[in-house]
Amino acid sequence: MRKLLKWVFILVGLLLGSLLGVPIAHAAKVNPAVAGAGYTVQMVRPRGQVNSTSGYFNLKVQPGEQQRLVVILHNLQAQPQKLTLGINQAYTNPDGVIDYDRYNVKPDPTLKVQLKQIFKEPQRTITLPANGTERVGLTYEAPADPFTGTALGAVYVSQTKPGKKYGKGKITLQNLYAYAISIEMRESLKAIRPVMAMHHVGVGQVDRQNMVMANLQNSRPTVMERLNTQAAITKQGSTTVLIHQTKKGMGMAPNSNFNYRIPWGTTTLKPGNYTLHLSAQATKGTWHFTKNFTVTQQQLNHLANLAKQPKPNYWLYILLAVVIALLLALVGYLIYKNHKNKQQLAQK
CATH class of the missing domain: 2.60.40.10 (Immunoglobulins)
Incomplete structure (x- = not known):
């Protein structure tokens, strides 16, 4: 019984690894x-x-x-x-x-x-x-x-x-x-307040998702803790929000920068001029940024070409998920049956 369960769990692990799409x-x-x-x-x-x-x-x-x-x-x-x-x-x-x-x-x-x-x-x-x-x-x-x-x-x-x-x-x-x-x-335990700056804003793609990317920088030698952000994208000169995102619980290393990502979601940005409005709050500071950026047809064509690359076989993932569910159900049944048999033997 234990040997059978061991092989079932190994098989579930192998299938789960392939389901996640990670060969190693x-x-x-x-x-x-x-x-x-x-x-x-x-x-x-x-x-x-x-x-x-x-x-x-x-x-x-x-x-x-x-x-x-x-x-x-x-x-x-x-x-x-x-x-x-x-x-x-x-x-x-x-x-x-x-x-x-x-x-x-x-x-x-x-x-x-x-x-x-x-x-x-x-x-x-x-x-x-x-x-x-x-x-x-x-x-x-x-x-x-x-x-x-x-x-x-x-x-x-x-x-x-x-x-x-x-x-x-x-x-x-x-x-x-x-x-x-x-x-x-x-060298000193004296506290230093972080300072945030927002630099380049543009568009890009991560895992087939189109993004607006804003480079955020912590320019001071101190950790920025409990960083929350609210981002809104509008057409330049408009107040209508096209894309909105809220993120909580982030942090930044001293003297570091990263590209903050804002997924387009179901919105498709067309060629034109846009504005990013971003507010950020951390343990020791609050900042507000407004920056204009342009989306060109050439950029959109590049993003479209990236999205055309071969896609994963999602039907295979669904099939593997079903197989895993069946194997887990089998494990549950075998455990139940084994427990039932022990009870019957004890009664005899």
């Missing part, structure tokens, strides 16, 4: 100890730690200060495992989330302190022996010139190769796990 599924920023990545990452709290209970490197430094941060890597597998360790700068991803998963991030023009430039070995590959443990030292030298605000990044550890494959042919699942321990470096 990569999981990032998951606690490897919890998710079964086969390794763990642990920080050693250094001197200068602002809060001794913080689960990340929360550092108050002096100009020119040198210190060695330490993380402990432990291989839980019975075979050697290669990991990449990097000092990654915090950036704001297109969803308005502070992220650490890229080593080579184009710095915002306002960024003064790049963490990977003050660490002596900002990126390396480490081979852990089977069931082995290694202490990794990360030495930094704080900038000689005083700096204000927060330099934010992370010790980012990731597997160099995905784990074991499951499935055959085009339907395969592999897990690639990564873990980030944030680094927040400051």
Whole structure:
């Protein structure tokens, strides 16, 4: 019975992977100890730690200060495992989330302190022996010139190769796990207010959806927290709202920018002049922007060509969903029948 259930669950997992349209599924920023990545990452709290209970490197430094941060890597597998360790700068991803998963991030023009430039070995590959443990030292030298605000990044550890494959042919699942321990470096604990600016506004396409994109920037060395926005698009000179969007719970890394996306939805913008009205509220600031932009026929033709690229076979997805539902129903029936049989045997 248990063996049958095991194979049913494996089959459900394989079908679910193909249903999501991802030939190889990569999981990032998951606690490897919890998710079964086969390794763990642990920080050693250094001197200068602002809060001794913080689960990340929360550092108050002096100009020119040198210190060695330490993380402990432990291989839980019975075979050697290669990991990449990097000092990654915090950036704001297109969803308005502070992220650490890229080593080579184009710095915002306002960024003064790049963490990977003050660490002596900002990126390396480490081979852990089977069931082995290694202490990794990360030495930094704080900038000689005083700096204000927060330099934010992370010790980012990731597997160099995905784990074991499951499935055959085009339907395969592999897990690639990564873990980030944030680094927040400051010389002063004095609070700084963020400042938002809105730059270029134009049109683009993401996952076959046409978007109006507005580049938003946090130009100050501080985290922008609890960011909410309200966006409205009108014809230039008109008050009639064509597209409206509200987003809540976003954030921005210090000295970073991202392209804020506003889907067209069921609206089709024609060639012409438009205006974006955007309001934003964060923990320490409120901003209002109005910016005109133009949509050309050439841009619309380009978006149309992008949308003509081969589309996924949605009928296959529907069929797989039905099969998964039937398999889950089968699992429920088998569990029920097994429980019923045990009750009958107990009564005898």
